[in-house]
Structures are given as structure tokens and as C-alpha cells.
Amino acid sequence: MATTERRSHSPDPAALADARAEWTARELGQSLAQRPERRDRFESLSGLPVERVYGPDDVAGCDYLRDIGFPGRYPYTRGPYPTMYRSRPWTMRQIAGFGTAGDTNARLKYLIAQGQTGISIDFDMPTLMGVDSDDPRARGEVGREGVAVDTVDDLDGILEGIDIGRISVSMTINPTAWILFAMYLVIADRRGIPRDALSGTVQADILKEYIAQKEWLYPIPAGMRIVRDLIIYSVRHLPHYNPINISGYHIREAGATAVQEAAFTLANGIAYVDEVSRKGLSVDEFAPRLAFYFIAERDFFEEVAKFRAARRVWARLMRERFGAQKPESMRLRFHCQTAGSSLTAKEPLNNVARTALQALSAVLGGAQSLHANGMDEALAIPSELAMKVALRTQQIILDETGVANTIDPLAGSYFAESLTNRVEDGIWAYLRRIDELGGAVEAAKRNFFQ
Template sequence: MSTSGEITSKREQWEEQSVKPVLKKSPERKANFQTNSGLALKRLYTPEDLQNQDYEKELGYPGQYPFTRGVQSTMYRGRFWTMRQYAGFGSAEESNNRYHYLLGQGQTGLSVAFDLPTQMGYDADHSMSDGEVGKVGVSICSLDDMEVLLKGLPLDKITTSMTINSTASVLLALYIAVAKKNGVPLSKIGGTVQNDILKEYVARGTYIYPSRPSMRLITDMIAFCTNEVPNWNTISISGYHIREAGSTAVQEVAFTLANGIAYVEAAIASGQDVDKFASRLSFFFNAHNEFLEEVAKFRAARRLWAKIMRNRFKAQNPQSWMLRFHTQTAGSMLTAQQPENNIVRVTLQALASVLGGTQSLHTNSMDEALALPTEKAVRIALRTQQILAYESGVADTIDPLAGSYMVEALTDEIEQKAQEYLDKIDEMGGTLKALDRGFFHNEIEDAAYRWQEEVETGQRIIVGVNKFATDETATVDRLKLNPALRAEQIVRLNALKARRNSEVATAKLEALKTAAEGTDNLMPYIIDCVENLITLGEICNTLRGVFGVYRPS
């Protein structure tokens, strides 16, 4: 076996005798190679790059601290990741049909997209909803809509992920109300609400209330579900939208975990035991184009979170140390030009997710840069996951890229750089203080600017966009939405309000207002409201009256 000195000597000999003569004849493609995060890439990685790595301390074994190699002991040899296709558009009935179609095609979990009015706390009849009802997701205003959305779906057998933040408590209340009406015990329902308001302030913008009352809604939901809905993931701390806004991979890890720290701190401050709620925190990451950096990113995030939970928060239960995450392929990397190329991009991003150890995966459809996906496009996206699972063999052994000199070195460097960001955020006084100072916005905007500049100058190649472009116009079929949907939703809303007991509705909203002014957990009041046919918009307006609205400085 070669010693480290011998390896160094032979590498230097190789560089002198083999590399230099080749470089004189044919220079490398560029002077500096680096990842999307700006991490320098060496020409060659060797055991020298891992000579200080302690296997037990930094890698260990799957299902054991620090979880670098995965959170389950057998990973995909036990069962595959949950295959979710993010879907929702138009009416509840149209979306329900798409869910049944996807389940029939082999999808193993639901993932619900809501339209902007639903995300922003407006019913379809509000002036702010004009032109947006059902456009980028399904329109949900009331218990009636949620019952139609979930009609015929086995809520005790499937898990449902809902991408919803400001109104997460209302949508979870609606889901709970439907389960109760269908006789499904709350102990049997499973799923996730995104419920990550901090990243809305940082990167996306679908916020309603200021940060402090928003954090209260989140900790109330965590406490309620810990006791009443034990299989529900109360929050999906989302780096996905941070990356979509233009961050680097390092920033995605750092800023996501910074938000996670803030949520854990808030829950502990509200009197909750970290080991009772931490195992139901989940994460949501982006799978971007740079394949090896993405694999390393997932591994680094898992290890760093384990250290944070064990060392910073003194969690005792190993399940509290686990970073369980869902992945979605990068929507911002889809191109309207040559949309078929997106199938290849999504395949590579999905493969990085699997090799990085994801628990759940959504693969984008090739036509999403043009419109909401058609059934054909979404079927191809789902088949991409199924081919990876059943045909590629990559799921048959755990963490197959472990031990790669390059992947391990990159994992270490991403963790180190992310930790430097976390230290800087702590120096500012924590996530909320850094948010108030605009730190996250500035860092992300700078990274997004650099990326776009590289694309426009040709330093970064986007196939079919700034290189290998054609004059062809995309001819893919596009999903068409019902133009009368808003009017139909308003008719449904009026009918619901006409048949409910108006005096009871008024009393329930008053009770919610009083609770919001006090310190009671708000989840039981919100559930009581939706069960009495009070709409999402009415609930949110009541809370606006107490909490106010967030105005960016």
C-alpha cells in the first residue's frame, strides 16, 4: 500500500511527465474550473485530499450519526424514495382527476400545488384574485373545495405534501376536517405542509403577516401536530426557492439550515421539548445542474444538520438529528427553447437526488417553461423516476459515490463554507436579524447576477439557449385552463355562505380573533372555523386584523 508521501511524489511526477507536455500542445478549456458555488475544482483528486478525514467521525454508517451516508440503515434497498409529482391546477375537480391519473401511473405520494390567491389568503371572489384563480395551482377556498380535491383518495394509505406557507395552518385544518368527515383517525394521516415563512421573506414573496406572528402560527402547528397528528411533518424547511431565486449550492445549504435553526429556537422558546418535535421537521432542496456538487450538497447538509441538532440544541434522540428531505428538480433550469432537452436535464438532476439520498422526489415536466404540464409530459417525468428506480441499479447499494476523492472533498468544503455563513448569521444576532438587515437578499441577488452575467457573456453554456440554438419554435402541446373558473368558484362560494349558519360563523371568527389576541394555540380555532364552512379568506382577514401585514423595508 502506498504511503501518503509516495502518492504525493507520484502525483507530482505525473504532472511533470504527463500533464505538462499535453498542456503545451493543447491547453485546457479554461484557466479556472469551479463549481456553481465558486468552489475551485482540482484537475485531479487523490487520497491526499482525504488524508485528514476520520471515517467514523465524518462518514460513519447509514442510519447512524452523522448520517452523511443516509438517514435509513438500508436506504433504497428497503424501499424506494416516495415518488411525488407536484400537481394542481384549475378547479378542485380537475386536480383530483390528475391525482387519480398519477396514482394510476405509479406515483406513490401526492404533492399539491395551490394557486396564488390560496397561497396569499384570498378567496376567489376577492379583487386581488382576478386573473389568478387556478392559474399556477388549484383554487381552494373552503371545506367544499378540499372535499372535492381529496375525493376518493385513501388518506390513511398515502402521504400528501402541500406546498403552502402563509396559509399552511388553514390548509392543514381543511385536510384534517376532510379526514375526520371520512372517518380517518388523525393518527393515520401522514404528509407535510411546507409552512416555511422565512424563505418567503427571503426568496419568494407569498407572505401575509409580519415575522413574529407568522412564527407563532408555525410553533402552534408544531405543538398541535406533535400531540394530535403524530405522523404529519409540520414544516418543510425549504432551500428550493432560495436556489430558484439564484443562490449557490453553498448558500442553499447555509440559508436553509439557518431558517431551520430559527424554527427550532422558536419552538423551544414556546415551551416545547426539542426531542418531541424535531423528528417531524423535514427539508426541501433543489436539484440543480452541476451533478457532483449537488450530490455533495445533500451529503453535507445532512451531516451539518446532525451536528447542529446534537451539539447546539443538545437533542438526545437520534431521530432528532436526522435531516429528512424532499427534492424537486430545478424549475429555473428548464428552458422554453428546445423543451425536449429538459428531459435530459431533469434526469441528471433526479439522479443526483437519488445518489444524494433523498427521501422523496418530484421530477419537473419538460413543458413547464411554457405552461402547466400536460398528462403526457408529467407521465414522462414520472417514468424518469421509475426508470432510475427499477432499471438503473443506482438504488441497489447505499451511497455509492462515498469514498470518491472528489465527492468527499467537495462534501467537506460545502459543509465548511456553509458553516462560515451560519457563523456570520449568528454574529448578526440570528436569522430574523439577518433578514431585517437584508443579508439574505443581498447574497442571493449577487449570486443570481453573477450567474446571469456568465450566461449572457457565454462563460456559462446553456444548451439550446446561448449555444447550439435553432430557429425552431417549440411545438409541444400546452395545457389549457377553464377561463370561466373564477366565476364558477364565486358561485360555489356564494352557495356555501347561503347554506351555512351565519350566526355560528360570526361567533367562530370572533373566537379566533380573541385567541389570536391572546396566547392560545390557534390550530383548534382554525379547525373549528373550517368545519363550520368559514372560508380561507375570512380566516386570513380575521388574522390580518390582529397581526397586521408584512411590509418589506
């Protein structure tokens, strides 16, 4: 049987340039003469230029061991863990939250029965803003865009029949996160569940509220102090809990580009590290419990590049700026959600395809947990069927496509590596500008992010 022997070698730069020029003049020139390209300029969703073809010269400055390396090893470009999904698939965490505690509890139990591996709870606006459901200001908003919680018993009802010692619980809440966190601990105590068995997060990222989502109750210094105290308490008493989920999702939904989303989120992360460090904790005491939250938008390759670049930048920040020693302190772990703003009310079945591709980019980018949006979210609170299809989408990606069988499969692609480098360069440029303003807190006070 005939075989083809393949020998790897790096092309001579001059020879490569000559070959590209010849291809441009001959094959490309003839093709363009017969059929022009669809547009004069191709670019990513964020406006980054996309070249016609990529080759070795586009990654000439990239050092494999320095910039890419191996999964679970600094700078973690290829993922935070050595085996990634080959050992532990990402957590499938579909959000639920609407109406009463009983309504949301039924949805959570339904999703768990369908194979969901983590739970996530959305709260209504009065709960987010610390207003009771019977307050006149809550009129028309109770249970509308999330579940209403006024008391510990309400949250207990949401989690009724769910073993919170064995499944991670994420609560999407920020200005009143510390209150819901306290309720969660009371419920665990009632049920006799030890603190070291609890896992999950309250989002608690108050800086992104001042930047994008605008759900805040206190001036920035007071908001930062509450987050700081929440982090310190958690790392001392809940060893498996993520007390903060530093969020770029809402920043992106408010109009940021992919580079801005990553840069502003990491800048906020720097601010939280600074805030906690000022209380005398070493970075290795608390940094391993910091988690992040990004969007998976429409531009497939740009999103994968964003996730990879964000990991690399965070690792270098933690080691070079903050002197972290533990690998866990340098690993950026993130939850991901597909893009709500990309969904359409017209022809909502098309949203299934959109969500599948966005979820795939999150997986190829190495997400630790994932929510796939429901096909009818542009119309109303997602239906039970929509959430089932979204969960099945994740399960199909894991079990039927083979993409989780190898780690960081796009690594080495000239396009993927070039785009990762370009996104990283953009992140560093923004971080330098934010540092010049005095950091994320001062930048927020000056409305820089807007």
C-alpha cells in the first residue's frame, strides 16, 4: 500500500513571500477577474479586519511554548485543565426564573430530569433592587423577568427537593447578592449541609452594573466594600464556592466589541484583586475562587479567539502583576451564555441554529459551564420546550460531534492563532488606558467605559 511521508519544516520567509505573490498574480487574479468577492472588506463582528487567507507569516512572532503551550499549563491559552472535557464535561447550566418560587422550582426540576448538571436562577427586578413584592415600586414587575424572592422561605421554595450539597447553584444577582447569599447559607444550615459541600456562585459583580447593566444601589466605594467582604468570607468558609462571577456578558450586550468585553471584564477583575489585597490577603488565598462570565456572540472564530486571549492575559496579569504562585490563581475559569441580543422574534426556530453555533464556539473556546438560550426568548420567558431544545443542543455538541474529544482543536490554525494574538493586543491596549486613568473604579467614575 502506498503511503505519503510528511516531513514538517518551516518555510523560508522569502520563498513564502514569493509563493504568495505568485498565487496572488495567477490563481487569485484569474478568480477575481471572473467573479469578484462579495464585499470590498471583510471584518469580524467587532470590526477587526479578516484577511483572505492566513499562513505562517501571520503568526511569525508567535512562540509555541510561550504563547500557546499545553492545557493546564501557563499561560493557559489552551484551557485551564490538562484533560478538559475528556475528564469532566462543561456544566450544562440552563437559567430558570419566573413567577413564583413554585413555578421556578418546577422548571429547575424539569431541567435536572432532562440531564442538566448545574442550576442557575434569575430574579425579578424588585428582588435585584432590594424591594419587596408588595412595595408600590414593584407594581407590574413581580415575577416578570425572574422569580420573586422576599424571604428565606421563598428561596427555600425555589430549591425545594433539590440537593444543593450535590449540585452547584448559580444566582444571577448583583446589588443584593449578599442578601441572597446569606439566605442560601441559612437554607444549607437548615438542611444540615456543611459549607464545604456548597458550590456555585452569586454573580456579585457590581462594577459591571455601573458600566453596563445599571442595577446598583450604593456609591461605588460602598459597592466595592460589600463585594470585597463577600469574597473574603467565602474564601475562608466555603472552599468550593465562587463568590463572584466577573461578567463581560452584560457589557457586550450593552454594545461593547469582543475586545472591549474581554478588556473591561479583566480590568474589573484587577480592581477586585486590588480591593481584596488591601485587606491583607495574599493573592493566592482568594484568586483561585474568582470566576468569569462571558458571552458567546455570532462571530464564531472571534469568540473562540476572545476566550483564548482572555485566559492568556489573565494568567500573565496574575503572575507578573500580582505575583501569584499557585496555578489555580492564574487559571481563568468562565461561564458562558449565548447571545440574547442575537435572537429574533420573527422566525424563532432559526434561533436554534444561532444558539447551536454560539454554544459550539464556547465549547471550542474552553468554557467551564454554559447556558444556551431558548429559541423563543425574544418573545417571552423561554418555554419549557425551548429550554429542553437548548439543553439538548448542548448534549448533542458533547455526545455527537466529537469536538470535546480533543483539547483546543483550533490551536495551530493560522487564522485562530493570528486572531487570538490580535484580540490579546487589543486587550492589553485597553488595560493600559484604564491603568492610566487610575484603574477600573476611576474609569467608571469618569464614564470611560460608556
